[in-house]
Amino acid sequence: xxxxxxxxxxxxxxxxxxxxxxxxxxxxxxxxxxxxxxxxxxxxxxxxxxxxxxxxxxxxxxxxxxxxxxxxxxxxxxxxxxxxxxxxxxxxxxxxxxxxxxxxxxxxxxxxxxxxxxxxxxxxxxxxxxxxxxxxxxxxxxxxxxxxxxxxxxxxxxxxxxxxxxxxxxxxxxxxxxxxxxxxxxxxxxxxxxxxxxxxxxxxxxxxxxxxxxxxxxxxxxxxxxxxxxxxxxxxxxxxxxxxxxxxxxxxxxxxxxxxxxxxxxxxxxxxxxxxxxxxxxxxxxxxxxxxxxxxxxxxxxxxxxxxxxxxxxxxxxxxxxxxxxxxxxxxxxxxxxxxxxxxxxxxxxxxxxxxxxxxxxxx
Amino acid sequence: xxxxxxxxxxxxxxxxxxxxxxxxxxxxxxxxxxxxxxxxxxxxxxxxxxxxxxxxxxxxxxxxxxxxxxxxxxxxxxxxxxxxxxxxxxxxxxxxxxxxxxxxxxxxxxxxxxxxxxxxxxxxxxxxxxxxxxxxxxxxxxxxxxxxxxxxxxxxxxxxxxxxxxxxxxxxxxxxxxxxxxxxxxxxxxxxxxxxxxxxxxxxxxxxxxxxxxxxxxxxxxxxxxxxxxxxxxxxxxxxxxxxxxxxxxxxxxxxx
Numbered sequence: 001x002x003x004x005x006x007x008x009x010x011x012x013x014x015x016x017x018x019x020x021x022x023x024x025x026x027x028x029x030x031x032x033x034x035x036x037x038x039x040x041x042x043x044x045x046x047x048x049x050x051x052x053x054x055x056x057x058x059x060x061x062x063x064x065x066x067x068x069x070x071x072x073x074x075x076x077x078x079x080x081x082x083x084x085x086x087x088x089x090x091x092x093x094x095x096x097x098x099x100x101x102x103x104x105x106x107x108x109x110x111x112x113x114x115x116x117x118x119x120x121x122x123x124x125x126x127x128x129x130x131x132x133x134x135x136x137x138x139x140x141x142x143x144x145x146x147x148x149x150x151x152x153x154x155x156x157x158x159x160x161x162x163x164x165x166x167x168x169x170x171x172x173x174x175x176x177x178x179x180x181x182x183x184x185x186x187x188x189x190x191x192x193x194x195x196x197x198x199x200x201x202x203x204x205x206x207x208x209x210x211x212x213x214x215x216x217x218x219x220x221x222x223x224x225x226x227x228x229x230x231x232x233x234x235x236x237x238x239x240x241x242x243x244x245x246x247x248x249x250x251x252x253x254x255x256x257x258x259x260x261x262x263x264x265x266x267x268x269x270x271x272x273x274x275x276x277x278x279x280x281x282x283x284x285x286x287x288x289x290x291x292x293x294x295x296x297x298x299x300x301x302x303x304x305x306x307x308x309x310x311x312x313x314x315x316x317x318x319x320x321x322x323x324x325x326x327x328x329x330x331x332x333x334x335x336x337x338x339x340x341x342x343x344x345x346x347x348x349x350x351x352x353x354x355x356x357x358x359x360x361x362x363x364x
Numbered sequence: 365x366x367x368x369x370x371x372x373x374x375x376x377x378x379x380x381x382x383x384x385x386x387x388x389x390x391x392x393x394x395x396x397x398x399x400x401x402x403x404x405x406x407x408x409x410x411x412x413x414x415x416x417x418x419x420x421x422x423x424x425x426x427x428x429x430x431x432x433x434x435x436x437x438x439x440x441x442x443x444x445x446x447x448x449x450x451x452x453x454x455x456x457x458x459x460x461x462x463x464x465x466x467x468x469x470x471x472x473x474x475x476x477x478x479x480x481x482x483x484x485x486x487x488x489x490x491x492x493x494x495x496x497x498x499x500x501x502x503x504x505x506x507x508x509x510x511x512x513x514x515x516x517x518x519x520x521x522x523x524x525x526x527x528x529x530x531x532x533x534x535x536x537x538x539x540x541x542x543x544x545x546x547x548x549x550x551x552x553x554x555x556x557x558x559x560x561x562x563x564x565x566x567x568x569x570x571x572x573x574x575x576x577x578x579x580x581x582x583x584x585x586x587x588x589x590x591x592x593x594x595x596x597x598x599x600x601x602x603x604x605x606x607x608x609x610x611x612x613x614x615x616x617x618x619x620x621x
Binding site: 133134267268270294297298299300316320 | 500501502503504507594595596
């Protein structure tokens, strides 16, 4: 059974796979395997690095158990109709020992009957954070507190939901082929090797915990420092810092173009702190608030270059919608930008969507 | 036949009976699970479909705890579209052609509206009430509505060419766009309920639409909509007009391109 998303429409992939041995070796070291999606993002190496850095292998949860982190991945991916990530999460749950029948029940929405109330509050919160309709606020965490979740755990839950928003957007906007992963959880081969995979995965998670490093104080500065600071004391702070730094340091798109993407997403989700951060970056890139405002109000301007003018409505189109709606914006962007720029644009918009939705961690 | 043989036969029969019952129970269980799966998938599809007509959170609230009776104040852009002089056209073509013409029209208009983040709240005869910024907050709602109106104009031109090729009468569109605050919520009776916006914002859009005939244009915006519009659109000012039920004369603009 291919899962509950089998009737979700999905465009042909917009990117061409290009293997890179060094990047594959990096991913294998971190995750123990190289997902089929990696080859599509090699033109922007920071995206490939982020796949490991932001995952539970790069940012192992300290206050949330791995099974719940994967359940968050399942419900968020299902909510976002990401066929690729949904297939991966079903596989991860199988590896963690969840029986096939239970996974089917979960994806059919029988959560109330089968999930303990404490975990259910976490899953509800993750779904609300991902939907951002409206953007999650401190009041959304009261049910979590009543269920006994600590502040650190709530921040970690938010990070895992946002991480899944990131991967969902990456795979969906690029229309990464889901066939290699969709039915994997139900294949006979996986059934046979699941016990071995479980041991291997457990060992890798333990190793990741042993190796984990916190964010050094001297590295706390940089874009979205207030957000990274709110995650201080968690492994994800360092992962997010490194991903943001690498994304803004990448030379494929200009810093101004990336800041515009973040500014559009922040405005679309009505997130004032993220909008201020993007505004500061735009000002540093020569676009002060009085000139940026009309651009953000109407999603374009003669002042922008053709790539920026295409990126701004593209970023807006990735904030909400079903896969085919998101993918129609990728099709429009593909005609204007280079292959490398398209890959990076997808990575930056995915990151902007995740970072902006994560803003709730500053309020808990 | 010895006693042992009889006992063995009896035990075998009993085992066969248990096996048959077990197989039957498994089949019934599997059938029930398949039906439950199908029903759940259908519910999921229905929920996804409803999310096109009402905010996602509202759909969930309805699923979990019934229809909420509260409304929410929202800034929205309302687009009201109508076909000009359609009643005489309706009387001049046969009913099956009429239904086909209308369905083709609604299909194309719906495509233009949803492609620009709008959603159709109601169809009133040949009229369409479309909302922008009602399902989710949308800071670009008026630009979206103007783009949708222009896309509707283009779609109708293509459709009219198709109708003319079939010897059918062409359609003329009139659109009114207004921006303001309305009350959004589920409105109706238990038998027929819809997510919509009510308030002056809707009636102004509908009444501005009727002024298109007088000015010989197809798309009119109120000043409230025009003020929020991207300056890259061309909107020509027209004399302010009094509208029924509105105390002050309403400034209007013709959307050119």
